[in-house]
Amino acid sequence: MQLNGSEIVIECLKEQGVDTVFGYPGGAILNVYDELYKHRDEIRHILTSHEQGAAHAADGYARATGKTGVCLATSGPGATNLVTGIATAYMDSIPIVAITCNVGVSLLGKDSFQEIDITGITMPITKYSFIVKDVTKLADTIRKAFRIARTGRPGPVLIDIPKDVTAAVTEYEHQELGKYVPDHPHINEEGIRRAVDMLESSERPYVFVGGGAVLSGASSEIREFVDKLDAPVTDTLMGKGAFPGTDPRYTGMLGMHGTKTSNYGVSECDLLVVLGARFSDRVTGNTETFAKNARILQIDIDPAEINKNIIVSEEIIGDIKEVLKILNRRLKQQEHSEWLNKIQRYKAEYPLKYHPDVLTGPFIVEEIYRQTDGDAVIVTEVGQHQMWAAQYYKYTKPRTLLTSGGLGTMGYGLGAAMGAKTGLPDKKVINIAGDGCFRMNMNEIATAVRHNIPVIEVVVNNHVLGMVRQWQDLFYDERYSATVLRDAVDFAKVAEAMGAAGIRVTTREEFKEAFARALAMNRPVVIDCQIDSDDKVWPMVAPGADIKEVFDEEDMKNGQSV
Numbered sequence: 375m376q377l378n379g380s381e382i383v384i385e386c387l388k389e390q391g392v393d394t395v396f397g398y399p400g401g402a403i404l405n406v407y408d409e410l411y412k413h414r415d416e417i418r419h420i421l422t423s424h425e426q427g428a429a430h431a432a433d434g435y436a437r438a439t440g441k442t443g444v445c446l447a448t449s450g451p452g453a454t455n456l457v458t459g460i461a462t463a464y465m466d467s468i469p470i471v472a473i474t475c476n477v478g479v480s481l482l483g484k485d486s487f488q489e490i491d492i493t494g495i496t497m498p499i500t501k502y503s504f505i506v507k508d509v510t511k512l513a514d515t516i517r518k519a520f521r522i523a524r525t526g527r528p529g530p531v532l533i534d535i536p537k538d539v540t541a542a543v544t545e546y547e548h549q550e551l552g553k554y555v556p557d558h559p560h561i562n563e564e565g566i567r568r569a570v571d572m573l574e575s576s577e578r579p580y581v582f583v584g585g586g587a588v589l590s591g592a593s594s595e596i597r598e599f600v601d602k603l604d605a606p607v608t609d610t611l612m613g614k615g616a617f618p619g620t621d622p623r624y625t626g627m628l629g630m631h632g633t634k635t636s637n638y639g640v641s642e643c644d645l646l647v648v649l650g651a652r653f654s655d656r657v658t659g660n661t662e663t664f665a666k667n668a669r670i671l672q673i674d675i676d677p678a679e680i681n682k683n684i685i686v687s688e689e690i691i692g693d694i695k696e697v698l699k700i701l702n703r704r705l706k707q708q709e710h711s712e713w714l715n716k717i718q719r720y721k722a723e724y725p726l727k728y729h730p731d732v733l734t735g736p737f738i739v740e741e742i743y744r745q746t747d748g749d750a751v752i753v754t755e756v757g758q759h760q761m762w763a764a765q766y767y768k769y770t771k772p773r774t775l776l777t778s779g780g781l782g783t784m785g786y787g788l789g790a791a792m793g794a795k796t797g798l799p800d801k802k803v804i805n806i807a808g809d810g811c812f813r814m815n816m817n818e819i820a821t822a823v824r825h826n827i828p829v830i831e832v833v834v835n836n837h838v839l840g841m842v843r844q845w846q847d848l849f850y851d852e853r854y855s856a857t858v859l860r861d862a863v864d865f866a867k868v869a870e871a872m873g874a875a876g877i878r879v880t881t882r883e884e885f886k887e888a889f890a891r892a893l894a895m896n897r898p899v900v901i902d903c904q905i906d907s908d909d910k911v912w913p914m915v916a917p918g919a920d921i922k923e924v925f926d927e928e929d930m931k932n933g934q935s936v
Contacts, residue, residue, distance in 0.1 A: 375547075379509045379540040386516040387417060389551055393443050394435065395794050396420045396789075397430040398455075400448025402488065403475035405540040407446075420796060420825055423817035425452050427789035429459020430815075432470045434790025435659040436463070437776045438751055439797040440591070442523050443470040449477055450488030453534070454495065460530045461499040465780025466612060467589060469528040471519050472496075478538040479507050491536050498624040509542035517549065527676040528589055561692040561700065568688050569671055570704045576645035576669075578713045579605040582628060585612025585779065586650020586674060587694050588772040592616065595698035597834035602702060603647070604710045606717045610651050611760075612779040615769035620748075625717060626726070629657035630915045631761045634924050635917065639717050639847040641922040648672040650694050655684035656781070659921040660804065664935060673697050676924050693901040726765055727912070727926075733882050733905055735759055735834045739766040741882075742804055742832065747888055750802040751776065751794050755787040755811030758840040763806045785814030791829040792822055802830070802893065809835040809859055816868060822898040823873035830892045831866065831874075831900045833865055836907045844910050849917075869900035880900045 377385065387395070395417060399407045410419055422428040425447045432443030443463075447456050453474040477486040491895045493503040502522050506512050512535065519531040536648040569673040570814050573579065581600055587593070596617050599609055607617050608628040617624060626633030628640060640646060646668045653656070661684060669687040672680060673694055680689045682796035690697050739762050742750070748768055754777040769775050776794055778786040791805035812833045822829055834840075839857040846854050866876030875895060877888040885903055892899040912926040925934050 375545070376543050376544045377546040378405070379512055379535065380405040382509070382512050382546050383516065383535070383540070384409045384413050384417070385546065385548065385803070386513055387444065389517070389549055390442070390520045391551060392417060394418045395444045395446055396431040396435070396793065397446030398420055398425045398428055398448070398452060400452045401489070401595040402449035402477060402537045403446060403452075403540075405537065406473070406475060408815050418796075420525040420792065420821065422821050425455035426459050426785065427792075427815060427818045427821065429456045429472065430462065430786050430789030431793035431796070432472070433468050434753065434776050434793030435797040436468050436470055437790070438773055438794035439859040440773065441699075442520055442798070443468070443793060445470065445472050447472070447474050448488070449475055449492075450490045452698065453490055453492040457495060457499070459789075460496055460532065460780045462778050462783045463530040463788055464499045466585060466778065468530065469523040471523055472530060472532045474532065474534045475540060476505070476534050476536045479536045480538075482536065487488060493532060496532045499530070500532050503532045503534070503671065505534040505536075506539055507536060509539050509544045509671065512539065512544075513546055514849060522850065527586075542775070561690065565688065565690045566700055569690055569701060571671060572645060572671055573647070573701070573705055574708065577710065578643045579603055579647060579710065580640055580668070581605050581607045581617075581741060582640070582648045582651055583607060583609040583613040583616050584647055584649060584651025584762055585610060585790060587613055587616035589661070590650060590675070590694040591772070592649070592695035592698055593772050595695050595702060598702050599698050599705075602705050602707055604708045604714065605647070606639055606714060608632070608640060610654070610657055610766050610779070611777060613651065614764060614775040615772040618770040619768035620770055621624045623714070625721060625762055629654070629921060630917075631765070631810075631911050631913065632921070632924070633726065634913055634926075635717060635720040637921040637924045638720055641667065641920070643668045646670045648674075648686070649676055652679050655683075658684060658917050674735050680918075716876055731882075732881060733885060733903060734909055735762040735905060736766045737882055738832060738834060738885060738903055739763050739806065741889060742806070743767045745893060746802055746804070750774070750804055752868060753777065753787045753791040753794060753803065753805040755807040756782045756784050757808045757811060758844065758909070758911050759806050759808045759834040762834070772835055784811045787811065788815045788818045788822075788829070788831060791831075792818060792827045795827050795829050804830045804832060807831060807833050808840055809833055809837060810839045810867070812865065817863070819869055819874050819898060819900065820872040827898065828896050829898055830889075831869075831898070832889070833900060833902050833903050834905060835865065836905050836909060838907045840909070841911070843907070847908070847910070848914075865902040874898035874900055875901050876902070878904070882902045925928045
């Protein structure tokens with residue numbers, strides 16, 4: 375049948391099973407929005423307050439559901455406003471498809487009104503960027519974009535469509551979306567054999583779980599593997615929930631704000647099994663001394679990650695789920711009770727601690743965990759509150775912590791929370807924010823109200839840029855340059871002005887009551903939580919230091935220097 379480009383865009387989205395898109399219209403993309411209006415009963419459009427919010431919402435939708443998120447924007451500033459959200463998804467391997475429209479083909483390259491080379495801009499931060507100048511190639515390009523976004527190591531793809539292409543007519547033939555079968559790379563048999571030898575000869579193994587384990591859907595295989603290997607488990611920020619945080623073998627996060635147990639244990643292990651982690655500098659600290667007593671077995675779907683940051687002893691390239699299925703069949707039951715007992719002694723000696731009796735970030739996170747029974751989707755912004763959310767909420771399932779790990783994007787959380795809630799309407803979705811981050815995306819509260827998306831925004835408000843101030847306190851002789859946010863802004867009143875409920879709390883009891891009310895309201899709620907400006911995230915490793923040089927507040931009081 376004959377369809378124009380805009381009709382083809384919508385039909386291809388329907389082919390891919392897309393039920394929700396996030397975006398903001400403009401002149402160049404008007405034809406697509408006109409067609410979207412005709413299909414509003416089939417594809418829900420969430421009009422965000424800013425295009426960056428649309429990109430983050432598509433990202434949050436993808437992280438929470440495992441589907442591919444979709445966002446739309448017009449040319450020029452509309453397209454460039456997506457860039458931070460696209461980069462956020464790229465750094466964390468999140469499948470989204472961003473569709474932008476541009477000036478007509480004849481106007482490209484002429485500095486036309488609202489013209490921008492968005493494919494060139496996004497080339498380094500996407501798996502692929504397309505510009506479609508021929509309507510006959512549009513349908514196949516959209517299908518290819520979705521396939522690229524979700525296969526192998528997932529990631530964002532951008533499609534730019536000149537406005538005249540959205541109006542041009544061509545023949546379109548519907549294609550049914552077949553069952554998605556992952557394209558697994560060949561798993562090297564010799565690598566499997568060597569890996570089993572390493573696993574069975576180890577006396578002090580440690581399992582290190584990263585975000586790739588979440589993306590792979592390998593949770594059950596990881597639990598079986600850990601049981602057979604009889605090893606303790608640590609994770610990255612992105613790996614939360616792939617292995618249950620309530621399991622006795624779990625020792626907490628690794629790295630700069632990881633637990634002493636995990637940092638000491640990885641430093642002492644003789645084998646580190648790495649499942650879908652990229653050895654971020656926030657995890658490794660000093661790369662020369664990281665896990666220096668261990669052989670390292672890295673399992674990852676992306677060959678580019680092997681020996682990129684840390685030289686490993688052995689690698690297996692493949693989907694973690696599929697690799698672990700093989701290893702679980704081959705590996706004999708191991709027993710490492712002496713090693714596990716030592717790790718348990720570390721856990722008992724070095725628990726996470728915070729100040730009692732006053733309202734603090736850790737208390738807020740623990741209370742959220744208690745009132746949600748650990749069964750919520752937690753979204754965060756970036757900073758101290760993000761680390762507290764990683765440390766004190768026990769994630770037992772994958773896709774329940776959504777956070778910007780690689781790019782560290784302030785302003786990510788509220789848009790992502792709306793995307794998550796849209797994709798999982800029956801789940802409680804809570805965005806834990808800092809006051810600095812909330813200032814960057816508070817406009818999306820209006821979006822949540824307008825579309826009746828009942829997210830709960832918990833603002834851990836210390837009136838400073840907390841994580842930056844913490845570094846200034848520890849490493850810059852308390853020179854608080856441009857990190858103090860004390861002014862007259864009242865977040866509760868801002869929330870009310872945008873149609874949400876706003877609650878301000880200053881004590882633990884007030885927060886308990888406010889959060890219980892928020893859970894019962896079924897509407898967007900902002901809880902402004904006043905905490906001390908000098909609260910810090912403990913423990914900590916100084917940048918570039920050996921991770922076993924981890925210290926906490928008590929160490930500082932006892933004279934340990936940084």
